[in-house]
Amino acid sequence: MSAVTLEAPAAEKEMLISGCAAIAQALRLASIDVVTAYPIRPYDTVMQAVAKLIANGELDADYIVASSEHDQFEIVKHASAVGARVFCGSSGVGWMYAMEALAVTPALRLPLLALVGNRALDDPGAFGCEHNDALCVRDLGWMLTWVDTAQEALDTALIAYRVAEDPRIFLPCAIGADGAFLTHSEALVKVPSQDQVDRFLPKYNRGDKVLHPDNPITIAPQANEDWVMEIRKQNDEAMRRARGVIQEAYADFQQVFGRHGENPFVEEYLTGDADVILVGQGTLSLSVKVGVRKMRQQGHKVGFLRLKWFRPFPMPELQKALARAKAIGVVDRDYSFGSPNHAGVLYSEVRSALYDLGHRPAVVGFISGLGGREVSLDNVTEMSEILLKTARTGRLEQPNYWIGVRG
Amino acid sequence: MPTELTVLPTQNLAPFKGVKKLTIEEYYTSGHRTCQGCESALVMKLMVKAAGPRTIVLGSTGCMYVANTTYYSTSWVVPWMHTQLGASGSAAVGTAAGLRALMRKGRIRQEPINVISFCGDGGGADMGLSSISAALTYPEYNFLILMYDNESYANTDIQLSSMTPYGANTTFSPPGKARRLLHTRWKKNVAGMLAAGHPECKYVATVCASYALQMMNRVRRGLSIGGPSFIHSLDPCPKGWDYDPMFSHELGEVAVETGVWPLFEVENHVLSFYGKSKAIAQGKKRKSVREYLLKQGRFAHFTDEDIAYFQKKIDEMWNRWLIPGVCAFDLADDIKKGLAKSEVEMGTAA
Numbered sequence: 001m002s003a004v005t006l007e008a009p010a011a012e013k014e015m016l017i018s019g020c021a022a023i024a025q026a027l028r029l030a031s032i033d034v035v036t037a038y039p040i041r042p043y044d045t046v047m048q049a050v051a052k053l054i055a056n057g058e059l060d061a062d063y064i065v066a067s068s069e070h071d072q073f074e075i076v077k078h079a080s081a082v083g084a085r086v087f088c089g090s091s092g093v094g095w096m097y098a099m100e101a102l103a104v105t106p107a108l109r110l111p112l113l114a115l116v117g118n119r120a121l122d123d124p125g126a127f128g129c130e131h132n133d134a135l136c137v138r139d140l141g142w143m144l145t146w147v148d149t150a151q152e153a154l155d156t157a158l159i160a161y162r163v164a165e166d167p168r169i170f171l172p173c174a175i176g177a178d179g180a181f182l183t184h185s186e187a188l189v190k191v192p193s194q195d196q197v198d199r200f201l202p203k204y205n206r207g208d209k210v211l212h213p214d215n216p217i218t219i220a221p222q223a224n225e226d227w228v229m230e231i232r233k234q235n236d237e238a239m240r241r242a243r244g245v246i247q248e249a250y251a252d253f254q255q256v257f258g259r260h261g262e263n264p265f266v267e268e269y270l271t272g273d274a275d276v277i278l279v280g281q282g283t284l285s286l287s288v289k290v291g292v293r294k295m296r297q298q299g300h301k302v303g304f305l306r307l308k309w310f311r312p313f314p315m316p317e318l319q320k321a322l323a324r325a326k327a328i329g330v331v332d333r334d335y336s337f338g339s340p341n342h343a344g345v346l347y348s349e350v351r352s353a354l355y356d357l358g359h360r361p362a363v364v365g366f367i368s369g370l371g372g373r374e375v376s377l378d379n380v381t382e383m384s385e386i387l388l389k390t391a392r393t394g395r396l397e398q399p400n401y402w403i404g405v406r407g
Numbered sequence: 408m409p410t411e412l413t414v415l416p417t418q419n420l421a422p423f424k425g426v427k428k429l430t431i432e433e434y435y436t437s438g439h440r441t442c443q444g445c446e447s448a449l450v451m452k453l454m455v456k457a458a459g460p461r462t463i464v465l466g467s468t469g470c471m472y473v474a475n476t477t478y479y480s481t482s483w484v485v486p487w488m489h490t491q492l493g494a495s496g497s498a499a500v501g502t503a504a505g506l507r508a509l510m511r512k513g514r515i516r517q518e519p520i521n522v523i524s525f526c527g528d529g530g531g532a533d534m535g536l537s538s539i540s541a542a543l544t545y546p547e548y549n550f551l552i553l554m555y556d557n558e559s560y561a562n563t564d565i566q567l568s569s570m571t572p573y574g575a576n577t578t579f580s581p582p583g584k585a586r587r588l589l590h591t592r593w594k595k596n597v598a599g600m601l602a603a604g605h606p607e608c609k610y611v612a613t614v615c616a617s618y619a620l621q622m623m624n625r626v627r628r629g630l631s632i633g634g635p636s637f638i639h640s641l642d643p644c645p646k647g648w649d650y651d652p653m654f655s656h657e658l659g660e661v662a663v664e665t666g667v668w669p670l671f672e673v674e675n676h677v678l679s680f681y682g683k684s685k686a687i688a689q690g691k692k693r694k695s696v697r698e699y700l701l702k703q704g705r706f707a708h709f710t711d712e713d714i715a716y717f718q719k720k721i722d723e724m725w726n727r728w729l730i731p732g733v734c735a736f737d738l739a740d741d742i743k744k745g746l747a748k749s750e751v752e753m754g755t756a757a
Contacts, residue, residue, distance in 0.1 A: 031512075033505065033508035033509060033512065034501070034504045034505055034508050060511070060512065061508060062504040062505075062507055062508045064500065064504060064545070066497070066541065067537055067538070067540075067541035068537065068538075070491075070493065070494070070497070070538070071494075071496070071497045071500075071537075071538050071541055074490065074491060074494040074497035074498060074501060074538070075497045075498075075500050075501035075504065076501060077501060078465065078488070078490065078497065078498045078499075078500075078501030078502045078505065079501040079502065079504050079505030079508070080505070081488055081501075081502070081505070082463075082502055082505035082506055082509065083505065083509055083514070083515070084504070084505035084508050084509055086505075100491050100493075101491065101494070104491065203514075211463055211486045211488055211502070212463070212486060212515065212520075213460060213461045213462065213463065213485065213486060213520060215486065216483075216484060216485055216486045217486055217487075218476055218481035218483050218486075218487045218488075219486075219487070219488040219489065220476075220488060220489035221476035221477060221478045221479075221481055221489070222472070222473055222476055222477050222478060223478040224478075226478065227478050
C-alpha cells in the first residue's frame with residue numbers, strides 16, 4: 001500500500017448501471033466466495049449480473065443455481081459457517097419461502113448479505129414494490145437497511161459486509177431495494193477500485209467459530225430452557241453493538257472513498273426549521289423531496305427524513321430530528337393489519353421511538369405506494385396538507401390514511 | 408473438463424477387510440441420550456468411524472439431532488452442525504461449496520475433507536427430498552447424504568412419514584374401532600428413485616447396520632467415489648416399532664431375509680445386490696414377511712388378510728418390478744422382447 005492520500009478518485013470508474021448491477025459490482029469487489037441464485041422478479045437481475053461476472057472471469061466464486069429459495073438460503077448459510085463470504089437474495093413470496101432459513105441465520109451468527117428486491121406478497125399477483133417482504137425478519141436479528149440510489153446500493157453492500165463480518169457483530173444483513181424503482185433503474189455509479197475496497201474491507205475471518213476438522217466444534221445443539229435465553233441475549237447485545245460498528249464503518253468509508261460522511265442512519269432533508277416532517281424509506285424520497293420543495297415554495301415549512309437503517313433502529317437520530325416538529329407523517333410502503341391504529345409497520349416504530357420525548361409531536365400514518373404504485377407528487381401534497389392542518393389545529397383528526405387509493 | 412467442474416480430491420478410503428481390521432478410534436462417543444437399542448445411534452457411530460477424523464457432519468432435525476447434541480454434552484468428536492429438517496441436501500452443497508471456494512482461493516489448506524449430511528426419513532423422504540435431489544445434480548461437490556430411516560417421525564413421538572410401512576400403528580395412524588388401518592400408503596422407494604433419476608450421482612446404496620462391516624464399507628465407498636452420493640439405511644426403532652430393544656439387530660436381519668429391505672448399490676451406474684439380498688436376487692427363498700411383522704407391536708392389529716396383502720406387495724417387488732427394490736415398474740410386452748441399442752441417424756445434420 002503505497003498511496004497515503006485519503007482517497008483515490010482517479011481509480012474510480014463511472015458506469016451507467018441499475019441498482020442490481022451496482023450491487024453485483026460490490027460483490028465483485030468484495031471477492032465473494034459462494035453465491036446462490038434462484039429466479040424471482042425483481043431481485044434476480046442481481047444474479048443475472050453475477051452470472052455474467054462469473055462467466056467472464058471477473059468474479060471467482062462458487063456460483064450455485066438452487067432449486068428453491070429455501071435451498072438458496074440454506075446453502076449460503078452453511079458456506080458461511082465454514083468461513084466463506086456469501087451472498088444471496090430474493091423478493092416477495094420468494095423471501096417468505098426461505099423464511100425458515102432466514103429465521104435461523106442470525107441465531108447462528110452468520111454474516112450473510114442478502115438483497116431483498118422489495119416486492120408485493122402475491123396473491124393477488126403483483127411484481128411491484130412493497131416493503132412487507134423484508135420487514136418480516138425485523139424481529140429476528142437481521143440488520144436491515146433501505147437504499148435510495150444505485151450508488152448507495154453499491155456502497156451499502158460494502159459497508160454491510162464490513163459490519164456483518166465484524167466479530168463483534170456476526171449478524172446477517174439485508175439490503176432493501178425498491179423493486180423496479182431501484183433494482184431496474186439505471187444511474188451513473190462511481191465504481192471503486194479494488195485497491196480502495198481492499199483498504200476498507202478485511203477478509204472474513206470466523207476465528208474459533210469456523211466449522212473445520214481443525215476446529216471440531218458442535219454448532220447449534222439442543223439448548224432448550226437451560227440456555228436459549230442467554231443465547232438470545234447475546235444476539236441482542238450484538239445488535240446493540242451494531243450501532244457503533246456501523247458508525248465506525250461509515251467513518252472509514254468516508255476516509256477511503258470520500259463519500260457518506262453524513263449521518264449513517266438517516267438522511268435529513270430540510271428538517272431543521274420544519275413544522276411538519278414526512279418520514280419514509282427507500283426510493284419514495286425522490287417524489288417526496290420534489291413535493292417538499294414545492295410546499296416550501298408556497299411558504300410551508302415541510303421537511304423529510306429518510307431512514308437508511310431500520311435495524312438497528314435509529315432512535316436517537318429520530319428523536320433529535322423530529323422533536324421540534326409539530327406533526328410527523330410516516331409514509332408506509334407496507335401494511336400491518338390490525339396493528340395500533342391499523343397503520344403500517346414503520347408508523348408503529350416511529351411512534352414508539354418518540355414516546356419518551358417530553359414534547360411528543362402528533363404522528364399520522366400514511367399507507368401509500370403499495371403493489372408498485374407510485375407515491376406521486378399529488379400524494380405528497382395531500383399528505384403534507386394533512387400534516388399542516390394537524391399542526392395548525394393541534395388536533396389529530398384521523399391517525400391513519402390510505403393515500404392514493406380508489407373507493 | 409472445464410476448470411469450474413474440477414472436483415476437489417476425495418479421500419481414498421479402502422474397504423475395511425474385516426472386523427479385526429477396523430480402526431480403534433471413535434468419533435461419535437458418549438454424551439448422547441438415544442433410546443436403548445437405538446439402531447440409528449449405531450448408524451451414526453459406524454458412519455463417522457468409517458469416515459475418519461477429517462470429516463464435517465451436518466445433521467438435519469430429527470432424533471439424531473435432538474438426542475445427540477445436548478448443549479455441553481455433544482457426542483460428536485468431529486465438527487458437527489445442525490441443519491433444518493428439509494435442508495440436508497442444501498447443507499451438504501453449501502459446506503462443500505464453501506470448502507471448495509476457500510481451498511481454490513488458498514484461504515484454507517487444500518486437502519480432502521469428508522462432508523456427510525444426514526437426515527431421518529421425515530427430513531429426507533418427505534420435507535427434504537427436493538433439496539437432496541437438487542444436491543445430487545452437482546458433480547463438482549464431494550459429499551455423502553445418509554438417510555437413517557426408522558420409518559416414522561420418531562423424535563416427535565412416532566408420527567407416520569411417507570416411509571412408514573403400510574398399516575403400521577403410529578400416533579398419527581392408531582388402529583380404531585371403525586378403521587383398523589388408518590395408514591394405507593405404500594412406502595416410498597427413495598434409494599431407487601434417487602439412483603434412477605440422477606445421472607451425475609455415482610453412488611447410491613441401501614444399508615442396514617445389522618451388517619456393520621458392509622454398512623461401513625458402503626460409507627467409505629460413497630465418500631471416495633467423487634461427487635455427490637446417497638445412502639439409505641433401514642434402522643429398527645424399538646420405540647416406534649414396538650419391540651424389546653434387545654431385538655434391534657435381529658430385526659434388521661429379518662428385514663433383509665424376508666426381502667422387505669433389499670441391500671443394493673449402484674456404483675458408477677452399475678447395479679448390484681450384496682449380502683443376503685444377493686442370494687435372494689439369485690433365487691434363494693425369502694422368509695415369510697409374517698416372521699418380520701409379528702415381531703413388532705406396530706403390526707399387532709394386523710389380520711391374516713393384512714399380512715397376506717403385505718406379502719403380496721413384497722412378492723411384487725421381487726417378481727414384477729423391472730429391478731427388485733429399484734424400479735417399481737415392468738416393461739411392456741412388446742419392449743420385453745428386446746430393447747435394441749438406440750443410435751443417432753447419420754448424415755441428417757448436414
